[in-house]
Amino acid sequence: MSRVLVIGLDAVTFDLIQPWASEGLLPNFRRLMTNGAWGRLESTIPPVTAVAWNAFATGKNPGKCGVFDFVRREAGGYGIRVVNGGSRKTKPFWRLLDHHGLCAGVINMPMTYPPDHLEHGFIVSGFDAPGLTCDSVYPPHLKELLEQYAYVVHPTHTNLEDWRKSLFEVFEVQARAFWELDRSQPWDCLTMVFMQLDIAQHLFWHEMETGDSPWGDVIKQLYRRADAFLGKVLSTLDSDTTLMVVSDHGAGPLKKAVSINRWLLQEGYLVPRRQGVLKRAFNETLRKALTLLNMHFAKCIKKRLKRSFAGFRGEVESYLVTAQIDWTKTKAFALGEYGGIYINLRGREDQGTVPPKEYDLLREKIAAQLLNLRDPDTDKAVIQQVYRREKIYSGAYVEEAPDLILDWDYAYDCRERVGTGHQDIFENEATYIAFADYKKTGVHRRHGIFLMYGSPARPGYVEGARLMDIAPTLLHLLGIPVPDDMDGHVLSDALEPDWLAQHPITYQAVKPDADAGLALGYDKNEEAQIKERLRALGYLDSIAMR
Ligand SMILES: [Zn+2]
Numbered sequence: 001m002s003r004v005l006v007i008g009l010d011a012v013t014f015d016l017i018q019p020w021a022s023e024g025l026l027p028n029f030r031r032l033m034t035n036g037a038w039g040r041l042e043s044t045i046p047p048v049t050a051v052a053w054n055a056f057a058t059g060k061n062p063g064k065c066g067v068f069d070f071v072r073r074e075a076g077g078y079g080i081r082v083v084n085g086g087s088r089k090t091k092p093f094w095r096l097l098d099h100h101g102l103c104a105g106v107i108n109m110p111m112t113y114p115p116d117h118l119e120h121g122f123i124v125s126g127f128d129a130p131g132l133t134c135d136s137v138y139p140p141h142l143k144e145l146l147e148q149y150a151y152v153v154h155p156t157h158t159n160l161e162d163w164r165k166s167l168f169e170v171f172e173v174q175a176r177a178f179w180e181l182d183r184s185q186p187w188d189c190l191t192m193v194f195m196q197l198d199i200a201q202h203l204f205w206h207e208m209e210t211g212d213s214p215w216g217d218v219i220k221q222l223y224r225r226a227d228a229f230l231g232k233v234l235s236t237l238d239s240d241t242t243l244m245v246v247s248d249h250g251a252g253p254l255k256k257a258v259s260i261n262r263w264l265l266q267e268g269y270l271v272p273r274r275q276g277v278l279k280r281a282f283n284e285t286l287r288k289a290l291t292l293l294n295m296h297f298a299k300c301i302k303k304r305l306k307r308s309f310a311g312f313r314g315e316v317e318s319y320l321v322t323a324q325i326d327w328t329k330t331k332a333f334a335l336g337e338y339g340g341i342y343i344n345l346r347g348r349e350d351q352g353t354v355p356p357k358e359y360d361l362l363r364e365k366i367a368a369q370l371l372n373l374r375d376p377d378t379d380k381a382v383i384q385q386v387y388r389r390e391k392i393y394s395g396a397y398v399e400e401a402p403d404l405i406l407d408w409d410y411a412y413d414c415r416e417r418v419g420t421g422h423q424d425i426f427e428n429e430a431t432y433i434a435f436a437d438y439k440k441t442g443v444h445r446r447h448g449i450f451l452m453y454g455s456p457a458r459p460g461y462v463e464g465a466r467l468m469d470i471a472p473t474l475l476h477l478l479g480i481p482v483p484d485d486m487d488g489h490v491l492s493d494a495l496e497p498d499w500l501a502q503h504p505i506t507y508q509a510v511k512p513d514a515d516a517g518l519a520l521g522y523d524k525n526e527e528a529q530i531k532e533r534l535r536a537l538g539y540l541d542s543i544a545m546r
Contacts, residue, residue, distance in 0.1 A: 003241040004477050006191040007233065008109060009226055010049060011198035012449050013250035014040060016223060026223060028230040032245065036453035037494035039462035045392060045407050046338035047249035047444045050083055052467055053110045056248060057092035059471030059486035063393030064090050068401045069336035070534055077350050082530050084128040085111045089397055093471045094121060100480050102188040107178060109193040122185055126193055129153050130526040149177045154195065156536045160438045163203055164218050167196045175229055189478060197222055201251040205442030242456055242477050246470055247448030254443045255411035257427040258382055260339035263373060264332055271329035327351035332366060339414040340402025341366060363388055363404055375426065382412050413443045456499040465491055481508040
């Protein structure tokens with residue numbers, strides 16, 4: 001019986017693997033590239049973790065998954081919510097496998113909370129789980145097993161040294177949990193995701209590039225740790241198991257931050273409320289909080305206060321951003337990690353201003369202007385393409401997407417803030433995240449990695465592989481017909497022609513499924529916790545939160 005093991009390394013890139021592998025620092029990545037199929041893996045637009053892992057899980061585009069960012073808009077209003085696995089509107093591959101009687105195990109994958117109640121397999125929810133609870137694993141008794149390994153879902157820290165320590169520690173804890181689950185649970189398909197490389201690249205990219213930093217080799221050491229893990233995987237791999245290593249997107253240095261909302265303001269599409277009033281309110285609130293901090297508290301209490309103050313400031317700022325926009329005069333606003341643009345459409349939005357007959361024209365106009373948004377220092381375009389949502393997405397949930405999707409030069413990082421002191425569209429210095437003692441200096445790129453090793457794999461480079469292709473490929477490797485509503489294709493170039501001849505690809509006709517996941521939202525505390533987690537990685541700027 002054939003089995004598939006998927007190791008997900010969030011944000012891992014060949015841009016770092018290739019040079020380090022040729023220096024001999026990553027012998028197991030090198031072994032996989034020499035003896036297996038491999039290639040750059042195209043992520044989603046935008047290459048946001050929440051969107052990308054859903055494409056991996058379903059083999060479908062965001063229009064069918066119904067997830068377009070880490071946040072989603074509340075229908076009709078201007079409030080936003082954080083998404084989780086329950087927001088996904090279509091079946092992930094582990095539910096298809098379960099349906100066919102196969103055991104699927106999924107460990108630490110983002111967008112798996114709440115966990116699906118599988119009949120045969122098991123799930124340990126990832127990044128979107130508030131923590132290790134009976135509700136974040138399925139079956140629930142796995143919680144006790146994981147507690148024995150001091151399992152951690154996703155810690156958050158406020159300085160680089162704490163982050164460094166924790167990245168290595170959590171990698172060890174999660175790897176140990178992986179080996180225990182691998183040993184103790186039956187599986188036909190097992191997926192394990194490590195997030196540490198993504199976090200490290202967000203926080204330590206600049207440190208890596210400046211030679212004298214004490215944290216200069218954190219990223220490299222973590223790649224080496226992942227390589228050693230792959231070495232152990234390879235040494236225990238039996239001949240019936242195919243190994244896939246994937247990342248949901250790549251990573252690279254952050255050049256500059258760009259505020260699309262500031263740009264919309266400058267072009268007259270977004271109208272702020274009177275600044276003076278808001279600025280006074282903001283300064284007054286900050287002054288009060290600072291006075292509180294400067295009172296004579298014991299050091300540890302001060303530290304604790306400072307921490308809660310960070311959250312407090314975030315809330316204040318978020319409130320002010322919502323409050324800052326005069327919706328009755330605003331035609332468009334940006335939201336999400338890559339500034340998806342929503343038209344303030346009459347009849348759709350609470351206080352919509354744009355008549356439906358002007359909708360298309362306005363989209364065209366904004367798109368054309370955005371393509372002309374240039375970095376004043378280099379005169380280079382910042383946005384490579386602006387897509388009408390229906391141009392790149394298809395499916396039942398396209399209408400929940402932003403009206404315009406921006407495809408960036410991803411060295412630029414999108415900022416959503418409108419005002420509160422940051423008046424420039426471009427910011428040279430990556431701004432501090434939520435008063436933490438570090439900056440975000442690395443950001444995502446459109447291409448992740450794909451490696452496949454085992455008897456069905458044809459060694460060599462594979463051109464044009466996409467993240468959406470992984471799910472159908474994995475189903476085919478396990479002998480399951482590919483549902484014909486998947487957008488991805490079996491990566492036949494990655495497979496041995498002889499194997500493929502013996503195992504022709506089969507398809508299953510399915511009705512477009514309107515199959516909502518377990519729609520379990522967060523309670524208020526949980527949502528606050530997830531927001532803080534996202535903010536610590538610079539994923540949430542000062543966006544409108546309610
Ligand atoms: Zn990611």
